Amino acid sequence: MEFTLNGKKGYAKVESYDDETTNELSSNYKNVLELLGEDSSREGLEKTPLRVAKAMQFLTQGYNMNPEEIIKSAMFKEDYQQMVVVKDIELYSMCEHHMLPFFGKAHVAYIPRHHITGLSKLARVVEAFARRLQVQERLTTQIKECIQETLNPLGVAVVIEAQHMCMQMRGVQKQHSFTTTSDFTGAFSTNHSTREEFFSIIKAR
Template sequence: MDFTLNGKGGYTKTESYDDETTNKLVEHYAETIKLLGEDVNREGLEKTPLRVAKAMQFLTQGYQMDPEEIIKSAMFKEDYQQMVVVKDIEIYSMCEHHMLPFFGKAHIAYIPKQHITGLSKLARVAEAFSRRLQVQERLTTQIKEAIQNTLNPLGVAVVIEAQHMCMQMRGVQKQHSVTTTSDFTGAFLNSHSTREEFFNIIAGKLH
């Protein structure tokens, strides 16, 4: 999905989807709606299979992204060996067990050794992995590993806090539960003080 200048001072949304994939998904979602007991031909549902087919492709677009290449696209040599933290990165993902959303915030930090990357690339890495069928535990580790493997820093820290609709809408139905996962390498794993500094930063209000 892209946004292009329309010449009138505004932007027009343009969407691009694979036609073959879209058509197959439309067939499956139409059949699913019928199996649930609805009339797929009534006015309110007539275009729903197409809308869902496009929505699901958008929500899982991370499969088309290479997180390590995202980092490499803005990778620079820099003599800086202090903590770099990007916190409160919004994430939206789909639980692979029930295909219901989970959403929240990711906090990412690394300590450069020789290379840094553009700050927005850390958010894009989180986006690339979250826009897939996921579990929060794997998502946390995948973000960590992509940064560690690409930048080879002195350490990486990732913490994700998320609410899961599979817990809130079905099953146990606990409305205010938040799941927190974390993963660390290097200095964040081996140094209590470094890890504590990271937690203080993401918990604090510096802005």
């Protein structure tokens, strides 16, 4: 939100959090710090429980989003029946097994039957499902199913390429590994040339 102070323009950070949830999370994170052997009252950590409480609500805000309604908010009748591809959609999510981030890109395509949706809505659907505790496999399928069930296109394709901090920072500690998942419906499942065209498009740089 823009504001003017002493004749100078600036921006105010606007965020909204549930006070009860924030307080409870903050209290729990304070306990976590102390269980780890830290002094939660020292200067550097004094406000950390509150910051983490707000951060976690931001990182999991997808629970409060309705992906189907996102698509329906910009859904239009159109006779176009060729492939629509939005590639390189940045995504950031949290692994539900260790609550560590995984991040990467999603590539989403569909072939309209009678309706199209705003291009930004496909990215928002990715965001709505990614901003939850997730596994990459489920995330891929949820995006696919949401688009298929809401738009009823001739086919949907979703590919996600991501790096997982639970593999890079702990456990096997392989810093350069990528995980790729894919899921398809309709023409992308049954027509080899259609699927190959999709892969050719997302590989092009």
